[in-house]
Amino acid sequence: GAVVSQHPSWVICKSGTSVKIECRSLDFQATTMFWYRQFPKQSLMLMATSNEGSKATYEQGVEKDKFLINHASLTLSTLTVTSAHPEDSSFYICSAPKTAATDTQYFGPGTRLTVL
Amino acid sequence: QKEVEQDPGPLSVPEGAIVSLNCTYSNSAFQYFMWYRQYSRKGPELLMYTYSSGNKEDGRFTAQVDKSSKYISLFIRDSQPSDSATYLCAMSAGGNNRLAFGKGNQVVVIP
Numbered sequence: 001g002a003v004v005s006q007h008p009s010w011v012i013c014k015s016g017t018s019v020k021i022e023c024r025s026l027d028f029q030a031t032t033m034f035w036y037r038q039f040p041k042q043s044l045m046l047m048a049t050s051n052e053g054s055k056a057t058y059e060q061g062v063e064k065d066k067f068l069i070n071h072a073s074l075t076l077s078t079l080t081v082t083s084a085h086p087e088d089s090s091f092y093i094c095s096a097p098k099t100a101a102t103d104t105q106y107f108g109p110g111t112r113l114t115v116l
Numbered sequence: 117q118k119e120v121e122q123d124p125g126p127l128s129v130p131e132g133a134i135v136s137l138n139c140t141y142s143n144s145a146f147q148y149f150m151w152y153r154q155y156s157r158k159g160p161e162l163l164m165y166t167y168s169s170g171n172k173e174d175g176r177f178t179a180q181v182d183k184s185s186k187y188i189s190l191f192i193r194d195s196q197p198s199d200s201a202t203y204l205c206a207m208s209a210g211g212n213n214r215l216a217f218g219k220g221n222q223v224v225v226i227p
Contacts, residue, residue: 006159034214043204043219044160093159095215103148103208105215107159 002098003027006108013084014116020080021111023094029074030096034105035067038091050077084115119143122205122218131227135192139205139218142186146207146216149181151190154202154220163203164190195225 003026013019023033031052036044048069049057056069066088068080081088091112095105122139129135137151147168152160164179166172166188172179180189188207192199205218 004159041222043217046214049214091157095159103210103215104150104162104165105206106162107152110157110159112157 002096002106004094004096004106004108006094006111008111009109010112010114012114012116015085016083018080018082019084019113020078021092021094021113023077023079023096023108025075025096025106028096028098030077030098031074033071033077033094033096035069035077035079036093036095038093038110044093047079052077081113084113086115089113089115119216120205120207120218122221124219124221126222126224128224128226129195131195131197131225133195133225135195135199135223135225136189137191137203137205137221137223138187138189139207140185140187141207141216143207143209143216144183144186145209147183147210148208149179149188150206150208150215151177151179152204152206154204156201160204192223195223197225197227199223200225 005024007022033050035047047062050069050071052071058064071077093110095107120141149166151164154160166181169183176193178191202220202222204220206215
């Protein structure tokens with residue numbers, strides 16, 4: 001398999017503040033990473049595709065100015081939730097394919113965001 | 117019609133039973149098929165990966181893909197309480213395209 005880490009695993013913040021979540025591929029390089037959010041007992045919802053060295057591609061309905069994505073290296077992508085509000089409280093998960101050939105994606109452990 | 121259909125109904129089975137899960141899909145371009153297991157408040161863990169049609173076995177897990185029927189299955193033999201989790205099917209057309217997910221099946225194995 002492949003290892004993807006996320007930091008932090010759990011964060012609580014006040015409404016109006018910004019929160020940064022890191023996603024790292026530990027044993028492989030990832031030119032592409034994906035960011036998902038998941039509400040309780042629901043499936044994964046793709047938010048955006050993060051591409052190393054270029055702008056992220058956002059899914060329809062996802063505010064790119066609110067969810068800032070930076071993929072500055074082949075092993076690190078960050079998601080910043082700006083001016084967070086209680087409705088942004090969710091489970092955020094990143095994933096990365098180990099190779100371009102298979103599309104098999106490896107997921108991070110997730111970050112639980114609670115906005116008070 | 118959704119790209120991937122997975123009946124999300126919870127499934128409870130006694131320990132030792134065979135668990136059978138399945139998904140149907142509509143996009144004929146899909147050629148990579150995966151099953152993920154997700155424990156509560158954790159990220160999904162890749163269980164099985166299959167390319168195109170056929171069967172693949174790994175220990176107690178068997179994945180089947182029937183591209184002609186656009187139908188994939190996961191079987192868990194000799195189920196254990198530790199298999200209690202949500203199982204998500206996922207598929208892709210390739211080329212680092214995004215994955216299309218099913219809604220997930222919550223499985224509970226009762227000791």
